[in-house]
Amino acid sequence: MPELRKDPIVGRWVIIATERAKRPNDFAGQSVQIRGTGFCPFCEGNESKTPPEVLAYGRNNGAAPNTPGWTVRVVPNKFPALGIEGELERSGEGLFDRMNGIGAHEVIIETTNHQLTLAQLSVRQIEEVLWAYRDRMLDLKNDKRFRYILIFKNHGEAAGASLEHTHSQLIALPIVPRQVREEVSSAHRYYQDKERCIFCDMVRQELADGVRVIVDNEHFVALAPYAPRFPFETWILPKQHLSAFENAQSPLYHSLARLLKEVLVRVDVVLDRPPYNYILHTSPIGEESNEHYHWHIEFMPKLTKVAGFEWGSGFYINPTPPEEAARFLREAQVPAAD
Amino acid sequence: MPELRKDPIVGRWVIIATERAKRPNDFAGQSVQIRGTGFCPFCEGNESKTPPEVLAYGRNNGAAPNTPGWTVRVVPNKFPALGIEGELERSGEGLFDRMNGIGAHEVIIETTNHQLTLAQLSVRQIEEVLWAYRDRMLDLKNDKRFRYILIFKNHGEAAGASLEHTHSQLIALPIVPRQVREEVSSAHRYYQDKERCIFCDMVRQELADGVRVIVDNEHFVALAPYAPRFPFETWILPKQHLSAFENAQSPLYHSLARLLKEVLVRVDVVLDRPPYNYILHTSPIGEESNEHYHWHIEFMPKLTKVAGFEWGSGFYINPTPPEEAARFLREAQVPAAD
Numbered sequence: 001m002p003e004l005r006k007d008p009i010v011g012r013w014v015i016i017a018t019e020r021a022k023r024p025n026d027f028a029g030q031s032v033q034i035r036g037t038g039f040c041p042f043c044e045g046n047e048s049k050t051p052p053e054v055l056a057y058g059r060n061n062g063a064a065p066n067t068p069g070w071t072v073r074v075v076p077n078k079f080p081a082l083g084i085e086g087e088l089e090r091s092g093e094g095l096f097d098r099m100n101g102i103g104a105h106e107v108i109i110e111t112t113n114h115q116l117t118l119a120q121l122s123v124r125q126i127e128e129v130l131w132a133y134r135d136r137m138l139d140l141k142n143d144k145r146f147r148y149i150l151i152f153k154n155h156g157e158a159a160g161a162s163l164e165h166t167h168s169q170l171i172a173l174p175i176v177p178r179q180v181r182e183e184v185s186s187a188h189r190y191y192q193d194k195e196r197c198i199f200c201d202m203v204r205q206e207l208a209d210g211v212r213v214i215v216d217n218e219h220f221v222a223l224a225p226y227a228p229r230f231p232f233e234t235w236i237l238p239k240q241h242l243s244a245f246e247n248a249q250s251p252l253y254h255s256l257a258r259l260l261k262e263v264l265v266r267v268d269v270v271l272d273r274p275p276y277n278y279i280l281h282t283s284p285i286g287e288e289s290n291e292h293y294h295w296h297i298e299f300m301p302k303l304t305k306v307a308g309f310e311w312g313s314g315f316y317i318n319p320t321p322p323e324e325a326a327r328f329l330r331e332a333q334v335p336a337a338d
Numbered sequence: 339m340p341e342l343r344k345d346p347i348v349g350r351w352v353i354i355a356t357e358r359a360k361r362p363n364d365f366a367g368q369s370v371q372i373r374g375t376g377f378c379p380f381c382e383g384n385e386s387k388t389p390p391e392v393l394a395y396g397r398n399n400g401a402a403p404n405t406p407g408w409t410v411r412v413v414p415n416k417f418p419a420l421g422i423e424g425e426l427e428r429s430g431e432g433l434f435d436r437m438n439g440i441g442a443h444e445v446i447i448e449t450t451n452h453q454l455t456l457a458q459l460s461v462r463q464i465e466e467v468l469w470a471y472r473d474r475m476l477d478l479k480n481d482k483r484f485r486y487i488l489i490f491k492n493h494g495e496a497a498g499a500s501l502e503h504t505h506s507q508l509i510a511l512p513i514v515p516r517q518v519r520e521e522v523s524s525a526h527r528y529y530q531d532k533e534r535c536i537f538c539d540m541v542r543q544e545l546a547d548g549v550r551v552i553v554d555n556e557h558f559v560a561l562a563p564y565a566p567r568f569p570f571e572t573w574i575l576p577k578q579h580l581s582a583f584e585n586a587q588s589p590l591y592h593s594l595a596r597l598l599k600e601v602l603v604r605v606d607v608v609l610d611r612p613p614y615n616y617i618l619h620t621s622p623i624g625e626e627s628n629e630h631y632h633w634h635i636e637f638m639p640k641l642t643k644v645a646g647f648e649w650g651s652g653f654y655i656n657p658t659p660p661e662e663a664a665r666f667l668r669e670a671q672v673p674a675a676d
């Protein structure tokens with residue numbers, strides 16, 4: 001008998017297949033291959049082919065911007081979903097509401113090396129990527145037009161990546177997306193009821209129980225959530241309460257880099273280098289310090305197709321119980337991290 | 339400058355690209371091809387290879403069930419997402435809530451002919467498919483364990499169809515999915531405020547305006563919604579207020595079959611037979627007669643990939659303005675319907 005499970009934070013129900021559960025080998029392999037053919041605007045030496053950079057780490061003092069020698073580089077998206085120029089204008093048309101599409105859309109180029117995936121970067125290099133996320137968030141928060149900054153990564157064409165050179169994206173939005181608002185509001189209601197953070201409660205219960213824990217370190221835990229939408233969905237949460245990613249103390253970025261690499265390497269081994277998405281969930285601008293919301297990363301390998309049932313109901317059918325997914329990832333034989 | 343638009347019913351924001359908007363030819367072709375190779379359990383003559391049918395139309399009086407001679411046939415899904423047997427049991431585990439996966443999962447086989455798509459069936463045959471939807475809904479509503487019946491279609495492998503013989507699916511659920519509940523609740527709030535159905539208002543505004551209307555007939559209109567998630571997303575709504583699909587007067591099924599075929603044929607011409615999903619949005623069980631909710635079909639060709647941004651925000655980037663999508667579909671040269 002399948003099981004219906006409810007996510008305690010957002011209230012989303014999922015159907016978990018408990019019989020004939022799909023194991024890693026049951027997912028049709030769509031391994032991400034780096035082809036490296038053709039021109040790549042993200043490679044070192046091609047800096048003039050992107051819009052001028054907004055951040056770069058690693059160049060020697062005195063080196064000019066938009067030249068080689070960087071380690072991580074952030075540039076505006078050449079084909080932005082939103083435009084950075086202008087004032088926000090709102091208008092209506094009968095029943096309908098719109099505003100002009102003011103926002104920022106940036107690309108975080110995670111390495112100069114076209115051949116490497118994020119999982120293959122050193123912990124030190126992954127840490128630089130995380131610092132770039134933070135520095136861009138802090139800078140964009142000065143722009144009073146923005147209410148939310150969403151950072152995400154699409155890896156592999158099947159997960160929506162249009163360029164294969166490893167990169168993340170940042171979109172600054174003039175509104176808080178409804179899904180983020182609902183997540184924060186649900187956590188707030190729980191806090192009002194219990195005076196505890198629901199994520200802290202979840203981390204405590206999961207660490208005590210252990211069955212859905214994949215790996216942890218001093219500051220973070222990676223776990224399979226109780227009601228995952230997708231097979232092998234994995235969340236990485238700070239063990240201590242912290243509501244905004246960009247306000248973490250500096251040792252946390254190193255810890256997170258280590259755990260993120262650990263998760264990515266395990267996923268690559270168990271699922272044969274699948275396409276994936278991850279999303280940084282953090283507090284909206286202006287609400288960064290609070291007791292109810294707890295920033296985290298939601299990681300989702302792209303193994304199944306979202307179809308009519310999911311679109312119609314917002315209700316997901318997941319063919320792999322999270323306890324089994326966690327066990328596969330926990331027991332994977334992987335080399336020790338550098 | 340892109341535009342942010344808000345869906346007036348569910349409050350979802352989307353980003354509509356207004357410059358460099360994608361036209362039909364810009365979407366990488368992934369035409370659905372019927373290969374017809376290999377064994378098909380849905381073909382006439384293979385009735386014994388499915389679970390025993392729960393409904394069939396078209397056989398001569400006296401013919402045995404699960405034999406050839408049918409026009410539309412409904413069978414339980416051989417690999418159901420939910421199980422039909424047993425009582426609903428709810429339980430908790432610390433923070434978490436679950437129930438056993440009681441439900442029904444059925445397949446509506448739309449024709450005996452493996453080579454045809456729904457768009458290629460006659461209006462009469464499509465009407466039979468709609469009657470099968472209705473008859474199964476009415477029957478399953480007698481089961482007191484169910485709160486919602488979701489009918490949907492996945493067409494083409496990229497849209498999640500695992501068998502190519504044209505079929506729809508039905509899932510009866512022991513809970514009302516949150517997304518359905520939100521849609522109905524939003525419509526209810528609008529009604530409380532204005533004493534009008536928001537869908538009726540939308541239909542009136544769109545018919546008066548015309549720019550997003552694709553095609554209409556005496557009872558139905560097909561339009562591109564103001565804030566579509568996906569390029570060429572199309573909704574089909576009854577012009578007169580009606581809250582539940584299964585309670586329509588019989589002439590409406592014929593009208594709907596004509597308009598649905600018209601839309602599918604136009605989509606096949608303009609987008610070169612794309613994979614697609616459609617979902618029947620109707621009132622929850624026990625709330626079928628009301629003034630605020632208005633049943634409809636949401637049709638979404640599968641042209642783009644949903645990626646990190648959409649998963650993280652519930653906010654969609656749509657590269658084709660609905661006004662342009664509607665114009666392409668409206669102006670398509672198609673043969674007259676039979």
